[in-house]
Amino acid sequence: MTITEQGKPLDFIKGSDRYRIYYPMMLFALSTALRVGELTGLRWSDVDLKENIIHIRQQLVYRNLGDGCRFHIQDLKTEAGRRDIPLTASARKSLIKQKEPDLLLGRTQRQVIDGIHDFVFLNSQGKPYAVSAVNTMLDNIVKAHNNLDKMQAGYRHTEPEPLPHISAHILRHTACTRLAESGLEPKVLQYIMGHSNVSITLDVYTHLDFSQIQKKMEAVQKNTKSDKIRPPLGILPLRRSYFFHKRYRKGTK
Numbered sequence: 419m420t421i422t423e424q425g426k427p428l429d430f431i432k433g434s435d436r437y438r439i440y441y442p443m444m445l446f447a448l449s450t451a452l453r454v455g456e457l458t459g460l461r462w463s464d465v466d467l468k469e470n471i472i473h474i475r476q477q478l479v480y481r482n483l484g485d486g487c488r489f490h491i492q493d494l495k496t497e498a499g500r501r502d503i504p505l506t507a508s509a510r511k512s513l514i515k516q517k518e519p520d521l522l523l524g525r526t527q528r529q530v531i532d533g534i535h536d537f538v539f540l541n542s543q544g545k546p547y548a549v550s551a552v553n554t555m556l557d558n559i560v561k562a563h564n565n566l567d568k569m570q571a572g573y574r575h576t577e578p579e580p581l582p583h584i585s586a587h588i589l590r591h592t593a594c595t596r597l598a599e600s601g602l603e604p605k606v607l608q609y610i611m612g613h614s615n616v617s618i619t620l621d622v623y624t625h626l627d628f629s630q631i632q633k634k635m636e637a638v639q640k641n642t643k644s645d646k647i648r649p650p651l652g653i654l655p656l657r658r659s660y661f662f663h664k665r666y667r668k669g670t671k
Contacts (some may be wrong), residue, residue, distance in 0.1 A: 419584070419592045424448065426581055430563045437559055442516035443539045443547075444556075444589070449509035451593035451611055454586035455479055456499070458547045459491065462536045465513060470505040474612065478531070480548035489546065491532040499612040513538070549586060556584045594622050 428445060431437040447457055452474070459478030466472070476491050477499075483490055494500055505513075516538060528544040529535075537546040547555075564580040571578035597607055608619040 419582070419588065421596070423581060424592055424596070427559055427563060427584065430566070431559055434562070437562065439542075440555055440559070442512040446509055446512040446516070446539075447586070447589040448593050448596075449506050449512060450503060451590050451597065452503075453477065453499075453590060453612070454549050454552055455492075456494070456612075457586070458537070458539060458549070458552065460538045461534060462538055465538065467505075467510065467513065470510060471502050472505060472509075474499065474501050474503065478537070478546055480550070489529070489531045489548070491534055494612070496612070496614040498609075498614040501609060501612055503610055552586045556586065556589075560584050591622070594619075598622050 428441070428448070431441050431444065443457070446452075447454075450457075450472070452460070455477030456474050459476050460472065460474075464473045464475060474494070477494055479490050479492050481487060481490065529546070531537075531546070539547060541547060541551070560581045560583065564578070567580060568578045594607065594611055597610065602610075604616055604619055604623070607622070608616045611619055613619045
């Protein structure tokens with residue numbers, strides 16, 4: 419999603435009585451770029467609001483592993499998936515807001531899964547979300563937004579601007595793209611995404627929003643003088659450096 423497309427569903431559900439309950443989870447997904455199983459499998463014991471860190475240690479799946487279709491806690495796909503992610507201001511805000519409906523509705527987890535009972539994101543029945551439920555929720559939000567947008571466009575006599583299809587994977591890819599556009603180094607982004615191979619991460623850089631690339635290039639041009647090359651950040655010019663005075667001063671006398 420583009421930046422504009424990203425903001426539309428957030429604004430819509432924030433102002434919707436029906437879908438407002440999903441705002442914290444959607445904002446958190448767009449702030450952390452977690453895989454959907456990591457998102458739904460996140461526990462409050464994995465959250466450290468004091469240090470502003472979340473610990474990704476497991477994923478939640480809903481499938482038949484020989485005992486019928488049910489929830490299971492599984493290890494992460496690779497060792498790279500086991501990571502600690504710093505919380506941004508928006509991610510922290512979404513976690514705090516997630517506690518509000520839990521307290522307001524008296525919502526507590528009613529289902530223990532493989533000994534775990536403190537999942538962060540719960541549905542109205544006090545159960546964690548399956549991947550299919552998250553995607554269905556996103557489909558419903560897009561449909562509701564587009565129906566409202568079409569109706570309002572008719573009143574304004576303008577063309578509607580519908581949202582594209584949104585899935586849990588698209589939320590992760592969108593969050594990854596925003597991080598790349600912010601100038602995050604590929605190896606750092608690889609760590610945050612939990613990719614085992616940096617080539618997977620680098621593929622994201624081929625999908626960057628062109629307007630953001632243009633802004634970055636304009637910023638570089640603005641900060642670079644055409645008549646001289648600036649030293650790297652944190653390195654003093656040679657004429658002021660300690661080494662210049664120690665090693666070259668004698669030759670200039």
